[in-house]
Amino acid sequence: MLTLYESQRRLTAFLLLLLTFCAYFTLVVSVKHENFKTCDQSGFCKRNRAYADTASSTSLWQAPYSLDASSVKFEQGILTGTVLKKLINSDETVRLPLTISFYESGTARVTLDEERRQKGDIVLRHDSKAKKQRYNEAEKWAIVGGTSLSSGAATSKGSEKGTTNVHYGPAGTFEAVIRHEPFGIDFKRDGVAQVKFNDKGFLNLEHWRPKVEKPAEDKKEGEEAVVAESSKEVTEDQSTWWDESFGGNTDSKPKGPESVALDISFPGYQHVFGVAEHAGPLSLKETRGGDGQYSDPYRLYNSDVFEYEMDSPMTLYGAIPFMQAQKKDSTVGVFWLNAAETWIDVTKSTSSANPLSLGILGSTTTNTHWISESGLLDVFVFLGPKPQDVITAYSELTGFTQLPQQFAIAYHQCRWNYVTDEDVRDVDRKMDKHRIPYDVIWLDIEYTEGKKYFTWDPMTFADPLGMEKQLDEHERKLVAIIDPHIKNEGNYHVVDELKSKDLAVHNKEGNIYEGWCWPGSSHWVDCFNPAAHSWWKSLFRYDKFKGTAKNTWIWNDMNEPSVFNGPETTMPKDNLHYGNWEHRDVHNINGMTFHNATYHAILARDKEEDKNNVRPFVLTRSFYSGSQRLGAMWTGDNQADWPHLEASIPMILSMGISGFPFAGADVGGFFGNPSKELLTRWYQAGAFYPFFRGHAHIDTRRREPYLAGEPYTQIITQALRLRYALLPAWYTAFHEAHTTGAPIIRPNYYVHPGDEKGFAIDDQLYVGSTGLLAKPVTTEGADGVDIYLADKEKYFDYFDYWMYEGPTTVKVAAPLDTIPLLMQGGHIIPRRDRPRRSSGLMRYDPFTLVIVLGHSGDANGTLYLDDGESFDYEEGAYIHRLFEYTSATATLMSRDLTPASSSPSKKTKEYLKSMEKVRVEKIIVVNVPESWNGKKEVEVSEELEGKSAGTRMAELEWHGKVEGRAAWAVVRDPGVLIGGGWRVGFA
Template identity: 45%
Template sequence: MRSRMVAASDTVFFSGHTMKVAGFFLLGLASVFSVQRDNFRTCDNVGFCKRHRALEPGTSSYAASASSMKLNPTSVSLDVLEKKSDVKFTLTIFGLKDNTFRIRLEEKDAMRKRYEPPVGDVLIKVPEGEELKYNGQSGNQLTFNKGTSRVVLTTEPLRIDVYSDDDPVISINSQGLLKFEHTRPKPEAPPAENQDEENKEEAQEGEEEQQKEEEVKEEEVKAEPEEPDMWEETFKSHTDSKPFGPTSIGVDISFPGVEHVYGIPEHADSLALKTTKTTDPYRLYNLDVFEYDLYNPMALYGAVPLMLAHNEKRTVGVFWLNAAETWVDISSNVADKSIFSNLADFVTGNNEIPQTDTHWFSESGVIDVFLMLGPGPKDVFRQYAALTGTTPLPPLFSISYHQCRWNYNDQDDVRTVDENFDKFDIPYDVIWLDIEHTDGKRYFTWDAAKFPNSIEMLRNISSKGRKMVTIVDPHLKRDDNYKVFAEARDKGLLIKNKDGGDFDGWCWPGSSGWPDFLEKHVRDWWADKFSASEYVGSAPNLYVWNDMNEPSVFNAPEITVNRDIKHLGGWENREVHNIYGMYVHEATMDGLLKRTNYQERAFVLTRAFFAGTQRTAAVWTGDNMGEWSHLKISNPMIMSLNLVGITFSGADVGGFFRNPDNELVTRWYQAGAFQPFFRAHAHLDTKRREPYLLPDENVKVIREAIRARYTYLPYWYTEFFTSEKDGAAVMRPLWVEFPKEKATFGIDDNYMIGSALLVRPVTDQGATNANVYFPGAGEVWYDVETYQTYKGQQEVNVQAPLSKIPVYQKGGTIIPRKMRPRRSSTLMFDDPFTLVVALDPKQEANGQLFIDDYRTFKYRDGAYGFIKYSFTSHKLHSNVEHQGSGFTTKEWLERVIVVGLPHEPRKVTLHQSGQTKELIFTYDSTTHVLIIRKPGVNILQNWTISLH
């Protein structure tokens, strides 16, 4: 999150240096704060990565036994033998609802149970099965059908091919890279050369007995050759003990007919993933990487092992359910038809097809893969959401603008910032406090000198409808007088080192301990700390930010906990590392919900994440830099998060590190205003850059960008509501909306918000124009400010001076907006709506609006309104599809803007409840825009506006 603070008279390993320090001080930005790659492992530093990557494609040594097949209504299981070692495994293929399969491979007689995330933590429930029909055996192939899809299992060598509508879409182990390191006893060390004769005789007798035992055992399990790093591994000065030995897993997964794959965040890279033939594989291992490098596959703060493969015909997804460190190699080639020679002949004419091959390997766990067969991208979103859940509808304030800095100094500083936003007519909803607000980095406390009356401070901002967020990190200062730490220690709630004592590492407070959030009783204990009686000085309008929850440990390998630390359930960190941060923010959200007996929605921001994070937290892209390149990379990074279900995500506006110039800050605000999570943030050592501190020209542009965000809040809110139901991305790559348009597959500087808005942020210094790709043959797009039109399926260089961000509404859509400027979104609850009707070439349009109380969970009990709008045959219809019993609103329709109307109507009339009245309107023949004023109807009413 920020530059590292260290404490008196301790040795700290950081950035490759050992430092003796006296007193607290900040390590200099210039000398230390650029990412030092040698602090982080490459594949060459990771034993299991080297072993898997060293495998060459060829004939697999694994074979399934057809005679062992056990059929169930929704699954089939078979024995699998690894012929070199004679180790046995169980393969299970599940048919799941909604065009999804699950493939599991696990050790049959493991010496130790392997970690799998409990159902309910990542998977929201046991996936619902669907009938899997056995279609018989032909040679060494078994076929299983489910709907229009089928699985072909080749028994020897083991291989699984999945077809959809007779097209091969996914192949597993087609390259023979399956490797499952079985559990085994540690080999005895050879006797020392200087043993005396007596010891040698005893050793010889023992060796003879052991040899007899091993000869017997060898009949059952042949020993694999031992390689380096299998039982112990050293990185820099840290040695990782491996008491349970090598337990890694890996297999190749191929996508025939596909050139583009996406997902597996988090990486600061392009949206379409690149080949890794000349680089490290993409790494998934939650790490604290400040000032991260761009366009490389190194790991960052979170990990979601979900990949989407897309071509003009279909989209499929692969979810690799594993919480251990994972690497993914990618290669793209033209595969010869002969690869499928023993399968259905699906290529005619051309004997070459595109193909993307991937190779997945993890340090531990079992092979548990979900195959989601689409066929469209939105189908894959829904299929994945059925497994891991969706983003709950955020409270309205949380999708508004957030103002943050490390750190607002004291209550006077908070008051001044708050007043200046009002003075300069800039709306905002949330002000944030970083670690300096606490009493000596003791979370759940306040610095009494700086924040002597936090309740009064919170009450003051609440009077304007505003909220506050404070940071609460998972490391607890080791201090007997610090109640939270003492309680965690005394109750035995802390994670342990490999010898069983409480793990002691360094973070912001100095010596720290970490609660073991993997345990439900620990999460419950943590949640209780957010009650008003425990978090003294808090209030109902106070929410929480979980940072450093990878977890970050300054004096540990790769700035995170050692792999061999122990969790209370007996698991090593290596087995569960990527899921720890998710449990932290899950417990935090539970604590905030408990405050209101689960009646009020809450807000939590997290840095670390895993599959399922979307259910309880928003995510930001971490410690970026105030540089143009980091502004540019924020778009594909946020889109990647949206593709894997983490729809509520954003990046630090302005960049966390360094001092961006006024142009960059301004352009970043324009981009952030059209990203799902909109927060400005800055490092302690940076110059103050609240928007009102900039020159007048920049203040004006930023004010307009933030106000634009607020006018579109009804549209954002409706998109988040529909996303909760179906898991759809809110900030979408163009190909999600235009899946057959190949020109969109590699674009990551243009994107869609929902299905109606196209955004192209300006991300180049000094640029006064931008290339915008308008997708869709036959589509028309309208500039949201000038209403200038653009035809689809073309790239256009548009004017984009500093005052403008290129944003376009798709013809055929209706967007609800609220145009009255307010200080915060809470003050907008009852404001009237404007409907922007953008007509397509057929003079038609459709849209929708969701409204509720904007803050509680009552919408889940039906207390909401949902309205569908349609424009056809010169009539605009409002159809209330849902109005919950007893739910009412004061919101009304103030204005209708019809864009793309070729002729001025003679008159405009409103028809409602059997009555008709004529409406006032104006028409601009140059822009072809009709503005209808003050229909005056409640937004939850059916009506028709007719153009005559």
Template identity: 45%
Template sequence: MCLGTIGKNSIRFTEQFFLFICFTVIITNVVVSAMKPQDFRTCAQTSFCRRNRAYADKAISNSFVSPYNVVKDTINIENGIISGELINTENKVSFVFQVHLLMNNIARIKINEKYPLKPRYDGVKYWSLIQEPVNTLEYTENPSTGKDGVTSLSFGVDRNRKVIIYHTPFHVELLVNDEPVIIFNNRGFFNFEHLRKKDDSVNQPEELIIQSEINTEKEIQTEEKKEERSEEGLWEETFNGKIDSKPNGPESIGLDISFPGFGHVYGIPEHASTLSLKETRGGDGTYNEPYRLYNLDVFEYDLDSPMALYGSIPFLLAHRKGVSAAILWLNAAETWIDIVKSKDDKSFLSFGKPTSTSTHTHWFSESGIIDVFAFLGPTTSDIFKQYGSLTGFTALPQSFAIGYHQCRWNYLSQGDVAEVDEGFDVNDIPYDVIWLDIEHTDDKKYFTWDKIKFSEPEKMQKNIGRKGRKMVAIVDPHVKRDDGYYIYKEAKDLDILTKDKDGKVYEGWCWPGNSVWIDWTNPKAQDWFSKKFAFIQYKGSTEFLFIWNDMNEPSVFNGPEITMPKDLLHYEGWEHRNLHNLFGMAFHSATSQGLINRTTPNHRPFVLSRSFFAGSQRFGAIWTGDNVANWDHLAASSPMLLTIGISGLPFSGADVGGFFGNPEPELLVRWYQTGAFQPFFRAHAHIDTKRREPWLFGDPYTSYIRDAIRQRYILLPFWYTIFQEASTNGMPIIRPMFVVFPDNEEIFAMEDQYFIGNSLLVKPITNQGQTTTEVYFAGNDLYYDYYTFKKVQGSGKVKVDITMNKIPVFLKGGSIIPRRQRFRRSSLAMYSDPFTLLVALNKKGEAAGTLYLDDGKTYEYQKGHYIHRNFNFTSGRFISTSFNKQVQDSENNYIKTNKDLRIERIIVLGVDRSPKNIIGYYNDLIDDKKELKFSLGGIDDIKGIVSASIGVSVEEISKDIIIIRDPKLLVKRDWTIEFVN
């Protein structure tokens, strides 16, 4: 059966419409089926991957010495840049290198051919970096410039960072406090395939055969067969019948990067893998394939795999007790990364130190230049800030974007949208956004509306908007090839379409059928496309409509690996192979700018993208793609989102309920409970799944889901505050345990629980029928059950009973978090609600926290129009002061229009006796002190907060709490509350 019922009443369709939907489902099932491994290449099926792995095999042999040496007397040091020349002594090809010593404890290494036949692609920096980094002048006055074949230089504010360049063979060490933390080419894997002419028989790269590959062929190859394989894939490559012409021949780059003394490395999303990355060439529980970075449309992807998915961020973080380091491999071509680990590598570590593990990585990309940033921390928070200073911090979204989103492929008509919207109100479930997938368009032509199903789109959006809600519509990068379609005609006339290798407009197959793709790397295309979102151009759009960029890897149904051929041509003649991984981000960028430009004054955009790259955080949110409705995919969402978050892109989520398949009620409940504690909270489902709006499963499941969504809304002030922090210092929104407790080695690989900010500890439940779980409480301090406020003493694993109505969440002692506890239909409806402050004391009787507020919509906050409060509880005094020093309160437009925002309740956890009295006053009116009403765990007072504690009774609430009722304190003012004993 194609269609079922929705809400209380079934939606009636004409016979023609019914047949159309059925036909769509049938076609969908043909195109979008389970992931087929044979559709995607392995390393052995990728010539440059084979060559670089083989080169690494050769390099680790005893007789090998890296052929790359610094040319004598070419070292120059000027303005924080060490430069020089390299030569490959085997083929006499020359290279130039630069080591930039940058501000904020960052170094950069660039290597390129000295005399290339043609320029090599170096355009990634224009997309990923917000500005050209500034070199530091903070280095020693008398550096070593080549004595004994070594050049060294100390840098950094405290001169405790050092770079050492070894000339023969060439390799580079970066040290912190005289200990190496990152080493380039220590293993000799550096391999730079210079550009050459096809008929040049001299200096052809040697194609080495990996012994394991030879063995799998189960035959002894003749010398003739080996020679034949050595030429394979250099100038042309075929996969699944698709030919890659490779007009520039072999041009890959490879480099080994070691992290001495680091047993754990993280990052390089997107993969459905573990948080602490696995080895790929040996070791226990390892992968046989390298991690691959190549943006692809992978349906129903496999778990525990290094295969490429929708996005790529070539950022890797290494962490050990006492120090962190990281690198950004700035290359948007197809890239593979091998990871191996070693014990007691004495070339790195001093004698007398305990046994340690070092991690060695091998990076190789198909084309481009070597451009690597090294972030020297020393802490993870330092690295997140360093990375953000280069690529930009996450954009602060409109406040509605962190509420709950309701989506499926597809809501079928305006009536369907209205009925779903009403269903939330009838069932007292808040939500902020309803989404429309591809079926809302006129024949898959984006920026249009189906004239029958969505005949009054503006009215539909305004009806949603009147309730404080928004709508999101999809705009994909493929353009239907139809001369009557204005988007196609304008793009063709402007000559901004992607070309094939012969310079003709490239055509492929996607949802509209025969399609073309705009060249998003063309500045003219960026400017033109951003104007398409103006209300006068995007007919039927309103300020309540926001955008979803899907299929932007890009997905091409009849292309190699379901994407674009690599030999397509982009702006200025660059091949697609050079910039594939940033193509989707360029589309995301143009869309985001279009939404900014459409209003005066500008409003913040919301654009969800499936594809991403380094820098995507500046343009909006992403999600983990086409997951599956099973318990394993629910469990995998945590390490995937944690990995993406620590790689600079914190606004991310996974489809609640799973995109493919029909979740049983228990799974759906657990997914909602987990999604409510992840940054991007959206339910989404495939067109062929059963309807699963929250109320369709009946009680108790509807109640459980309602409670989970409400919990998200209670905490929206806390979430928004954490988002603001991410937008200024790059900190992840949800954080792995090692980020919060960096010296606890026991939790360095822990991925099944995490923190929101540094305050809330969340443990998702990811097994069917689970009644108990173990929660690890790091540190030696207090934690509090978030729902009952009862104390838990750290540290270590504690067995916790669980029920269906909630997942384990704990508030770390020492935290203060803001909440809004009145249930409304949307976040906008909560805009003027008062606040409850939840104060969780640590063992010292102290706590701290913040609250950030602005209009949630415009860029006025950049002018200082916001409230940012610092809360501090110590020695029995609770003080609120302002962080905002940009403008006076009297000039602060946000304060002017929200002057009456108040604190309605303060709940202090962890008290063992009642004070004699509590007084409060404004700091500028210290003589006007007032006694505040309070109680120590009184039943009558507890009843007022039980409704905000999901599924618990009054009797379950801890009595070791003080509740201050209506202290009559305004949020905007500095104030003090004193506990008098």
């Protein structure tokens, strides 16, 4: 029987939850799109778009920016100078320090700041605590390498008057042509311009200026104050310089207008990709109106967007201001390093064809216009020429994706919420009963006591350690949610420490900011503060976060940050962070700082307890460039409908080519109840997401796979088992991403950069370098799909070896129980075929190698293995093999890819010892030559410790062609080790 106190506590908690829901749904459900600004409602975006319109419509437009030639200096890979901004209707100029850095990687960086003026220096409001300089610390969070200055970069005399030229990059084939007046830069490769800065004259850096107060005037919302300005720039729209209202909130701007904008053109490039995250096609649309185009720019302003819209440039949860442009056999890119709200216009122009060049169309140029509210103009340029060159250079700067634990790339089971620890145990038992593999079960906010993080509800989760122990019996994990909003309630040790140590975000007055989120009244941890970072790390220790075990991991949600009663469902821009930087300056990085603090907290937690130092797993919803170093992301609050399933493919592909490949979408859709067909098709698609998690809203019906009923449960189980069988291929793809930045799932343009027909295709994908080509069914009632084959190569159905040949579009049957999955000729695919309950139980299972022979008759593939959990791989504790089949000798070889210069460490020897009995149990050869018909044996030669162990014979089974299916053969139990050197001769 409940005590009176407990009854009152529960009633209070229920009412608080109800109020929270009401606040949240009032804010976002009823209005959705109207809760977020358009460019016309964003003062700095509107001003810069108008500036661009003026420049475009004025025939004699003269951009007011010039490079002072006498200021230019070049030394040790860095060019410096001063850009002068001539003020409109004034004799005054603003001095803008310019730095152009040239790196050994072939990357160039252009930075434009503002010089502090001695006379007429900034006059800020006396009560302002914001820093008076432009925010210049984005690099501290995003950049981790790739900035070694080029020793070979050198200036040269330009062919054009009034330019400074710098040759750099591989063999000096890159060139920066810097125009003095008007200031601009052309970046060339092999003498041809690939990227142009300020070619259209849209460069605009809003300089600092003093505010001259006028007598206060009564005004209604939407009517901006008229403010006088000390200079003579009376033609500018000043209405949003010093404050701006939207949705009942007023944003004060103590530093005045300080936006930066630049036009970046890609001559000859018709397609641009990237600037994640948006729910739209992979190839970015134009944004200035027109049939099928957008009328608003792409927006990057991390936001909690409820039930986000399809095919929209509207902002979502994360921001990666990295764009690539693609034309035939050429890829280039730019990275706009700015943490403030950013808008990007995209337009295209086509030049007329030369009338003497019959049949040749004109060249298309993509023009982009980048606009940020504050901070520096800081842009990196990558000249390729291959997609991998651009992504590797970007990844060298911002970091390669984390190599996750193996469990993290298996299947995750989640909903908001599993309501008790017994509920979790029951789901775990039923997944086993129905033979459905999974690795992780997740807990949303209801596991806590009254939405207080680092606590467990004693009534519903009385025995979390017992729950975790049951999961651990089959090597399964638990993930618990921890958000950045800390409940403002007495006698709660976390908020008490947050306040006493002064580690929270402040409001514009300098007091601790209070807002509203799931717990009600809340404060937000300021993870820009090193002291807050250290304190946050201490909270995750096992003796502090009691009830957690070594198989407990973390999920960071709501870290945009989401604030239910804040402007655009986030915190005010004039809030203050560590160092007195305004929130407007750092907004898009905020989520990454919280993710970063949690990552290091888990790292510290396990470093104390486990000398092996296990890799953390932390999921994030909000992200920025560099977040890929820390864990996984997902695409947020999607809906249980077919358009959201369809959109998930280009969204995740976009994340991959944006340098954050460990990405996924909620399988089944977060909101709503999917039909059984939709749920089944979504699991089939999810089996090809790098991050594979089923998730559902608290108001949805339970939808664990075993509840679907037959035949759906069995079909879903087949999709899950396919994912588990191919985990060796997936893990190898993750390793490639970790070492080169390569996407884990790849769009057509990345794999076939010379195939212009396929540049816009975003509904099919390649898995790593495996040659696996998947096209998930995303249309209701479909029983087949069209798959585009870009190259003149043979492709084979993964399941029955039906043969197709490109280049063409082929129809592939796809009844409900079938996933359209092809294997490209020329590849060798590693897999593990024994069904297990979790990936951890597969650790010592044998392997199957699938050799897919195409036109050349040759094939190759790689396999990367380590212990799947620790950092021992950094000390050489791994297996990395190259498998090569050569048709000329009909021989399959296994070769070591470990660098020859490395000597085996103690960790290496221990790991290889643990794997010494793991073998290859089967070799399948698809599309075998007819000459193999009648063969019964193959010759196997194996090396042990670098010495021949002799030869032996193994059985070969032949299977001839049937209808359109290729002939294939199987070698059963060849008796070779997965980590050893060996040869199988088929001749």
